[in-house]
Amino acid sequence: MxxxxxxxxxxxxxxxxxxxxxxxxxxxxxxVALSAGYxxxxxxxxxxxxxxxxxxxxxxxxxxxxxxxxxxxxDGRNELDASIMDGSTLRAGAVCGLTLIKNPISLARTVxxxxxxxxxxxVGAEDFAADHGFEFVPGSYFYTPARWRxxxxxxxxxxxLSALTISHIGTVGAVALDSHGRLAAGTSTGGMxxxxxxxxxxxxxxxxxxxxxxxxCAVSATGHGEIFIRAAVAHxxxxxxxxxxxxxxxAVREVVLGELTAxxxxxxxxxxxxxxxxxxxxNSEGMFxxxxxxxxxxxxxxxxxx
Numbered sequence: 001m002x003x004x005x006x007x008x009x010x011x012x013x014x015x016x017x018x019x020x021x022x023x024x025x026x027x028x029x030x031x032v033a034l035s036a037g038y039x040x041x042x043x044x045x046x047x048x049x050x051x052x053x054x055x056x057x058x059x060x061x062x063x064x065x066x067x068x069x070x071x072x073x074x075d076g077r078n079e080l081d082a083s084i085m086d087g088s089t090l091r092a093g094a095v096c097g098l099t100l101i102k103n104p105i106s107l108a109r110t111v112x113x114x115x116x117x118x119x120x121x122x123v124g125a126e127d128f129a130a131d132h133g134f135e136f137v138p139g140s141y142f143y144t145p146a147r148w149r150x151x152x153x154x155x156x157x158x159x160x161l162s163a164l165t166i167s168h169i170g171t172v173g174a175v176a177l178d179s180h181g182r183l184a185a186g187t188s189t190g191g192m193x194x195x196x197x198x199x200x201x202x203x204x205x206x207x208x209x210x211x212x213x214x215x216x217c218a219v220s221a222t223g224h225g226e227i228f229i230r231a232a233v234a235h236x237x238x239x240x241x242x243x244x245x246x247x248x249x250x251a252v253r254e255v256v257l258g259e260l261t262a263x264x265x266x267x268x269x270x271x272x273x274x275x276x277x278x279x280x281x282x283n284s285e286g287m288f289x290x291x292x293x294x295x296x297x298x299x300x301x302x303x304x305x306x
Contacts (some may be wrong), residue, residue, distance in 0.1 A: 001275065001293075002177050009222050017268075030289070037053050055173065058172035066097075067142070074154070080097075081097070082211065085181060085184065092118050097125070110129075133233060175219060187220045216239075217274070252271055257283055
């Protein structure tokens with residue numbers, strides 16, 4: 001048994017603001033990433049490789065808020081965060097505040113596999129990247145006209161925007177179980193449009209935005225990062241399974257629809273357990289998500305009623 005699930009962000013997503021062309025692009029991007037990660041698993045590859053491959057595809061797709069197409073800070077910069085975790089060893093790596101790295105998830109994995117650290121930030125993380133042969137890209141690589149227009153709306157004081165409007169936040173992530181029974185999770189983001197003071201959300205925080213443990217499940221989260229950090233969402237789901245005897249679906253519902261909602265936190269998670277069961281739950285209007293189990297067909301969704 002093996003399987004893969006991924007997401008491309010959650011939040012307020014009115015159907016009236018989504019053109020058929022936009023929806024087609026999002027679905028195509030999710031499909032490409034799902035196929036890339038699933039192919040790794042189908043060939044007998046590792047969950048870590050599947051998660052990395054899927055997230056790299058999403059980071060390279062300008063439709064999503066990670067890598068190319070990341071949102072802008074208030075001063076017009078892109079600051080990227082990512083994390084990855086190996087459920088078989090509980091090793092983890094994370095990076096935050098990157099400005100020159102094309103695929104932050106790859107650097108997070110290198111931190112995990114080739115350093116004694118878990119989380120590196122900013123210039124230090126990029127010094128580490130240089131020491132390990134990473135290619136740097138100019139800041140202009142991340143630019144897209146759509147993201148710049150979103151920043152201009154924030155700068156102009158457009159009060160019609162929700163802080164959680166999907167076009168202004170978002171995160172990508174993936175979870176996988178490989179044929180050897182190993183779990184992995186990863187998450188990558190450009191953060192929040194118009195953010196200030198080098199704000200960091202939950203995506204690079206192990207236990208908040210990312211967690212994997214072969215004894216329970218793998219989780220990647222997306223949404224209102226401050227609340228996901230306070231609720232330790234990803235670890236809470238794992239802990240409810242390990243210590244509370246919950247199955248995956250129950251643990252995910254309790255946290256996403258219970259704990260998060262009680263804190264006025266909006267967003268969702270994708271998760272997979274050691275038996276290959278997949279959960280994709282959210283309390284927002286929509287969540288870009290996709291999943292596929294061994295022997296099954298791809299499932300790709302945006303809204304709840306699909």
